[in-house]
Amino acid sequence: MNETAFRFGRADHLVGLLGAPASASSRGEVGVIVLNAGLVHHVGPFRLHVDLTRRLNASGYPTLRMDLSTLGDSGASGALQSREQQVRTDISDAMALLRAQAGCTRFVLIGLCSGAENAHLAACTEPSIAGAVFLDGYAYRTLGFRLRHYAPRLLQPARIARFLARRMRKAASPSIGAAEPSFSVEFPPLPQVRDELADMLQRGLRLCFIYSGGVSYFNHLRQFRECFGRHIATHGGASVHFLREVDHTYTLVEDRQRLVDMIDAWLRAQWP
Amino acid sequence: MTMATDVETPVQFGGDRSLFGLFLPASRRGAHAVLLCPPLGQDMIRSHRIYRQLARGLAAEGVPVLRFDYFGTGDSAGENIQLDWHRCLTDIGTAATELRTRSGCDTIMAFGARLGGSLAMQASASARFAKVVAWDPVLDGAAHVARQDAMQQALLGDLNRFAQPRSSMIDQWCGFPVPAALRQQLGKLQATAPAAPLHLLDSTPSGIPQRELLLAGGATVTPLRQPTPWDELERIEVAILSRELVEQASAALRTAH
Numbered sequence: 001m002n003e004t005a006f007r008f009g010r011a012d013h014l015v016g017l018l019g020a021p022a023s024a025s026s027r028g029e030v031g032v033i034v035l036n037a038g039l040v041h042h043v044g045p046f047r048l049h050v051d052l053t054r055r056l057n058a059s060g061y062p063t064l065r066m067d068l069s070t071l072g073d074s075g076a077s078g079a080l081q082s083r084e085q086q087v088r089t090d091i092s093d094a095m096a097l098l099r100a101q102a103g104c105t106r107f108v109l110i111g112l113c114s115g116a117e118n119a120h121l122a123a124c125t126e127p128s129i130a131g132a133v134f135l136d137g138y139a140y141r142t143l144g145f146r147l148r149h150y151a152p153r154l155l156q157p158a159r160i161a162r163f164l165a166r167r168m169r170k171a172a173s174p175s176i177g178a179a180e181p182s183f184s185v186e187f188p189p190l191p192q193v194r195d196e197l198a199d200m201l202q203r204g205l206r207l208c209f210i211y212s213g214g215v216s217y218f219n220h221l222r223q224f225r226e227c228f229g230r231h232i233a234t235h236g237g238a239s240v241h242f243l244r245e246v247d248h249t250y251t252l253v254e255d256r257q258r259l260v261d262m263i264d265a266w267l268r269a270q271w272p
Numbered sequence: 273m274t275m276a277t278d279v280e281t282p283v284q285f286g287g288d289r290s291l292f293g294l295f296l297p298a299s300r301r302g303a304h305a306v307l308l309c310p311p312l313g314q315d316m317i318r319s320h321r322i323y324r325q326l327a328r329g330l331a332a333e334g335v336p337v338l339r340f341d342y343f344g345t346g347d348s349a350g351e352n353i354q355l356d357w358h359r360c361l362t363d364i365g366t367a368a369t370e371l372r373t374r375s376g377c378d379t380i381m382a383f384g385a386r387l388g389g390s391l392a393m394q395a396s397a398s399a400r401f402a403k404v405v406a407w408d409p410v411l412d413g414a415a416h417v418a419r420q421d422a423m424q425q426a427l428l429g430d431l432n433r434f435a436q437p438r439s440s441m442i443d444q445w446c447g448f449p450v451p452a453a454l455r456q457q458l459g460k461l462q463a464t465a466p467a468a469p470l471h472l473l474d475s476t477p478s479g480i481p482q483r484e485l486l487l488a489g490g491a492t493v494t495p496l497r498q499p500t501p502w503d504e505l506e507r508i509e510v511a512i513l514s515r516e517l518v519e520q521a522s523a524a525l526r527t528a529h
Contacts, residue, residue, distance in 0.1 A: 003284075003349075005292060007282060012279075015282055017347050040317060043317070043346050043347060045509070046314070046317070047345075047352060047448070073280065075279075166432070214433065244435055245438065249509060251433065252440055252442075253352075253440075253449050
């Protein structure tokens with residue numbers, strides 16, 4: 001392990017851990033930036049980002065796990081910016097650090113939940129970004145989703161009973177989930193996201209979409225094609241996975257190991 | 273109130289620079305500094321924000337602060353499975369030395385939540401703490417182990433989390449593997465009065481189990497009005513936030529007495 005902690009950014013307000021590759025290779029040109037998952041600081045849910053970046057370092061990729069402005073250990077830049085501007089500038093600062101410290105020329109973003117949203121945002125406009133891994137990123141409920149979701153429930157009284165019991169528990173304890181950090185992310189309209197993904201692929205980006213069974217809006221691999229169309233779903237630059245049995249934040253040790261294996265294998269296949 | 277420099281410096285220290293920390297200096301040299309000892313496992317992730325708030329508040333009062341990660345946790349070197357109780361105690365001593373060097377203060381107080389409090393109490397002699405402030409420390413290790421095992425079983429069957437109940441061959445508690453040695457070490461953990469004066473911050477609904485043993489030995493306690501949901505399955509990924517805790521901990525740590 002060869003990691004160095006940095007303060008960096010336009011206002012020296014960002015904090016991140018830069019991991020150097022275990023050995024020099026052409027993979028060293030590709031810097032991997034891991035973004036915050038929700039409000040969790042840069043070690044990631046259950047230390048996922050530490051496990052992931054260290055594995056990628058062992059595979060030869062420089063990495064940076066970081067906190068965006070005001071999250072985790074990072075402060076505010078003091079600049080008056082929209083959230084979108086701030087995210088783009090933070091990621092630009094991260095790329096500058098990896099360029100200066102590790103000689104990277106291209107970058108891959110990895111994000112879970114709101115991290116996927118931020119990765120998408122930056123990948124839309126930043127020409128140095130060569131790829132992204134979206135963990136529970138954008139997807140939309142389709143007719144197929146609704147059929148798969150509701151049809152089995154209507155045939156299973158026990159599930160209906162469990163659903164009603166959950167509702168009653170929540171009603172009895174309204175403080176649960178109230179005013180607390182949650183996983184919910186407001187998605188932009190589907191046509192916009194579809195056009196943006198098509199544009200990324202047309203520009204040569206490689207995209208890896210991994211959905212878990214822990215989100216309420218995705219329930220089958222087929223749904224990706226239902227959402228975004230055949231052109232995107234079958235594009236050679238897109239790789240789509242659905243891990244039905246795992247939860248949103250990969251709580252179990254074995255699920256995180258599996259995810260790390262998948263991302264490592266995908267990166268090595270794309271940038272050998 | 274003295275303004276803090278407000279800039280935390282990431283530091284890597286210890287043998288092979290294997291420990292990660294964030295040092296927050298004060299704008300003036302004070303009489304003492306504070307070491308924040310994190311809890312373990314998911315408690316550490318959940319408490320990150322409140323530790324940062326506490327550090328900033330103390331630095332604003334003129335108290336330099338170091339928060340850090342034990343070997344095998346957070347940004348420090350080591351894998352999760354390498355977490356070890358005795359290594360944590362050693363790391364606290366290493367961090368205290370680092371804080372003395374960086375702050376110029378020989379007098380160090382320690383703060384810790386849950387197992388971080390238990391560790392700070394045990395390390396108080398070797399790390400030469402002048403005072404320990406422990407928030408809901410674990411004083412009965414066997415009960416803690418049983419509680420974590422029960423929570424893990426409940427988590428595996430939680431259909432709000434998983435599409436189907438899960439099973440696992442890996443010994444783990446709420447997302448983190450449990451090294452066999454650590455399980456044994458925690459199982460033997462008992463309430464023992466630390467070498468330094470102890471102040472308890474108690475946010476448990478029915479009082480910290482076995483706290484009377486420590487109170488009889490001279491410890492003081494501040495009950496907190498807001499209970500902390502440490503072991504509620506529905507909240508294991510919700511940040512622990514408490515203005516009351518920050519205020520009370522700051523009050524207990526801001527002066528050298």
